[in-house]
C-alpha cells in the first residue's frame with residue numbers, strides 16, 4: 439500500500455486531505471486493537487517541549503515507547519539550555535535534526551512548528567504552537583467521533599463554550615468540513631462566539647451551521663456535543679459566574695438525547711461538565727483522551743514507515 | 750491626458766513613473782523602494798491635483814524598471830496605481846499593479862507572538878482577494894490580517 443504520510447510534516451490540520459485523515463483514523467483503529475506493534479523499532483524521536491504540556495508530552499512519549507522507539511529531548515524551558523543564549527530556534531532544530539528520525543515540538547510562539555519543519559529534513563510534528571495549531575488533538579477528536587458514530591459524513595456536532603479562542607474547536611470544525619453533509623451548531627457567549635473567518639470558511643466548504651442559544655436546544659439534535667471551558671480571565675469576575683453557568687452540561691439536560699450521542703471535551707475539565715454526566719452512557723471524554731495515544735501512535739507509525747502498518 | 754499630467758509623467762528620459770498613488774501613500778512606497786535599493790534616484794510629487802479635484806502622489810525613478818515581483822510588493826500600498834515605463838521621454842509601456850499571490854519580506858507579521866519576528870527568515874503572507882477586500886495570512890502563525898493593517 440502506498441502511504442502518502444511517509445516522511446510528511448504535521449504542522450497544521452489544513453495540511454491534510456480527506457484521504458490522509460481517513461488513513462490515520464483507520465490506522466488508529468488497528469493500533470487500538472493491537473497497540474504493541476513495533477513500528478518505531480530502531481528509531482530515535484526527539485520530544486522537544488519548549489514549554490510544558492504534561493498531557494500532550496506523556497501521550498506522545500508513550501506512543502513512541504509503545505512502538506519500540508527511543509526518546510531524546512526535554513520537557514519544558516527550565517530543563518533545556520536551548521534558546522537561552524540567544525540561539526535561534528532554527529539553529530536548535532538544525533542540531534536536533536541531525537540526531538533524530540522525527541521531531542515533536544511544542545513551543546509558545548505561533549508559527550514555530552512551520553519554521554521547524556522548513557529547517558529540519560526529518561518529519562516535524564506540531565504538539566502545539568502558541569495559540570495556533572495542535573493537529574494531533576484534532577486527529578484524536580476525529581478518530582473518536584468516527585469510533586463512536588462509524589462515520590464522519592453527515593455528523594451533527596454541537597460546539598459549546600469558548601468558540602473564539604478555542605483552537606481545538608477551530609481545527610476540528612475545519613477538518614470536519616472536508617467530509618460530506620456535516621452540520622454544526624454553535625453555543626457560546628456573545629463575547630466568545632465562533633470567529634467570522636472560520637464561519638466564512640465553513641460556508642464556502644458547504645457546511646451548514648446554526649447559532650443556538652442553549653445547550654438544551656442541541657441535545658435532541660446532536661450526535662456529538664463538543665464541550666470547552668469558558669475561562670475566567672475572559673470576563674470580569676461578577677459577570678463570569680452568570681455567563682459560565684449557562685454553558686455547563688448537567689446530566690438532567692440529557693433526557694432527550696439520541697442513543698448515539700457522545701460528549702467530548704479536550705480536557706482538562708473544570709466544572710463545565712458536572713461529574714454526574716460521567717456515569718451516563720453519553721460521556722466519552724476519558725476514552726477520547728485515551729484515543730489520543732492511539733492517534734499519535736498511528737501518526738508516528740505512518741510518518742516513519744514507507745508502507746504504513748499494513749505493508 | 751492634460752498637459753500638466755503629461756509633463757509630470759514624461760519628464761524623465763528613462764525609468765519608471767508610478768502614478769495615481771493615493772495621496773499619503775507615496776512616502777511609504779518611497780520607503781519601500783529605498784529598502785530595495787538605496788542608490789535609486791527618486792523624484793517625488795506629493796498631493797498633486799487630479800482632474801477629479803482629488804489629490805495623488807507620484808514617484809519617478811530614473812534609470813530603473815520595476816520587475817514583476819517588485820511591482821507586486823508595492824500593490825498593497827496603492828492597488829490602483831499605474832506604472833509607466835519610460836524610454837526616450839516616452840511612455841513605452843503602461844500597466845496597472847496586479848495583486849500578488851504571495852508577499853515575501855515586504856513587511857513584518859503584526860502578531861507579536863509570531864516566530865517570524867525573532868528568527869532569521871523573511872516574512873511570508875498568502876494574499877486572498879475577495880469581494881470583501883484583501884486579506885493576508887501569515888505563512889508561519891497562520892493568522893489573517895486585513896490589508897489596512899499593513900499600509
Ligand SMILES: [Zn+2]
Nearest residue numbers: 858863887890
Ligand atoms: Zn505571523
